[in-house]
Amino acid sequence: MARPPLPLGTWGAITRAQTAPGQWRARAKYRDWDGRTRTVERFGASGAKAEAALKVALRDRARPAAAPADVTRDTNLADLGTIWLDTKRRQNLAPKTIELYEQTIRTHVTPAVGELRVGEVTIGGLERFLDTKTGTVKKRCRLALSGMMGIAAKHDAVDRNLVRDTTPAAVQRKKPRAISAAELTILRARVAAYAGTHGGDGKPTGPPRAVDLPELFEVFIGTGGRINEVLPLEWSDVLWDSNQVVLNRTKGGENMLVLTLPQFAIDALKVQRARMLPGGLVFPSRAGTARLAANVRRQLREARKYVVRDARGKADGPAGMFEWVTPHSFRRTVATVLAEELGEERAAGQLGHSGPDVTRAHYIERKAVAPDSSAELQRRLAPSPPFTHPK
Structure with a gap:
């Protein structure tokens, strides 16, 4: 019965032999990566040195030649x-x-x-x-x-x-949280009160802050777009005849996403257009350049804690009640509302996702209230005769 071949990249027993005074040879059969078995040998001043040299050669031979990218064992x-x-x-x-x-x-x-x-x-x-x-x-x-x-x-x-x-990183995924209608009313009022003021106490200590922040946030709410999709908007991206806007995508997939806007977002764009700001950007910085996302995030952090008081001095809530809100919260809110009203497929389409899996995992807030299935349970599972309390 034929002896089975060596596994690829391995060698058989190593033999030593003295070939001359002060010279030794170590030899072994090695099965190369092309399937052929070849004899590999190395020499040394002693049998041990020859075998050590052979083992190094066999180890290196077990690593096939590097690919064109030149990644080898020696690449740092x-x-x-x-x-x-x-x-x-x-x-x-x-x-x-x-x-x-x-x-x-x-x-x-x-x-x-x-x-x-x-x-x-x-x-x-x-x-x-x-x-x-x-x-x-x-x-x-x-x-x-x-x-x-x-x-x-x-x-x-x-x-x-x-x-x-290695051990995977233990990262606790936060559950998506949407802004409720009541919270959105308070947040809108805070953003409006914050916009155009000069400082936390309202005193004129410098140039006024972004007066168009409320309009910018209405476009966030009306589209569900990412911050780096909304900030570069140009007036040429607004299709007034069809009440649509073209977002240039920042992630994989199609390069553009055409969204039909709700009326409140159209109204916000009309207010912004009436300001007749120079340049083609819808929401430019004071210098006329594209707004930085970091600046908008900072303004939201300040605006969300800008407490509004009524005529009797009653606060609309604690200053830190919206500490969890970021520009991405508007995107989650849009996804949650559309999923509840029209289904997850429509929510995914609005956000530009190829399917609802990502939308469901990262954007749609899950409610603790289950759908009302009481009629079906009553019809299929009720006892007969009906259950009554003993007298």
């Missing part, structure tokens, strides 16, 4: 991170996503493990590095390292992606 993680980032830039990813990946490599991965070579990476070493991170930072570092070591594995620089054997 800093260079591998650059290669991984290049592959991500060629994909249809949002600029913000690429920016986060670059920041993760630059700020966390490269300073800590960038000098390590691919062949030196171990599960324990990866685990120790990831243990120095928490939350979303740990999750991003693990994602980046997994992508990097995945490239190394595809180029046969390592046997497998070792990052997959």
Whole structure:
């Protein structure tokens, strides 16, 4: 019965032989990656040295030649991170996503493990590095390292992606929360009171703040658009005849999304147009340039705690009641309302998602009140005769 072949990338017993005074040969059969078994030998001043040299040669031979990207066991993680980032830039990813990946490599991965070579990476070493991170930072570092070591594995620089054997980051996903109608009324009043004032006490200490902040937020509420989709809006994107607006997408999928606006959003755009601000942007900065998302987020943080009082001096609520509200909260609110009224497919379509799964997981608030199924339960499960209390 024929002896079974060696597994690919392995070798048989090593034999030693003295070939001359002071010279030894170590030899072994090695099954190459093309399936052929070849003899590999190395020489040394002693049998032990010859065998040690042979083992190094066999180990290196077990790593097939690198792919054109030139990723080998000697590639350091800093260079591998650059290669991984290049592959991500060629994909249809949002600029913000690429920016986060670059920041993760630059700020966390490269300073800590960038000098390590691919062949030196171990599960324990990866685990120790990831243990120095928490939350979303740990999750991003693990994602980046997994992508990097995945490239190394595809180029046969390592046997497998070792990052997959590390402990995943425990990130608690927040449940989507929508703004209720009552909360939205209070928030609108706070934004309106905040807009155009100069300081927290209303005294003129500088140029007035964004007077068009209420109109900007009405467009957020009327579209469900992301902040970086709404801020670059130009008047040429507003289709007055059909009450529609064209959003330029910041994430994957179609580059544009045409949305039909509710009347309150159309009214807000008309108010903004009447201001006759220079340039083609709908909501420009004071300098006439595109508004920065960071500035709008800061203004919302200030406006949401701007307490409004009635004629008798009664506050509309605590200053911190909207501490959880961000520009993305309007997007979740739109998704929740549409899902309740028209179904999850319509909500996903409004947000530009290809299907309702992402919308359901990240945007639609789940209510604690179950739908009224009492009639069906009564019809199918009621006792006969009807249940009565004993007298």
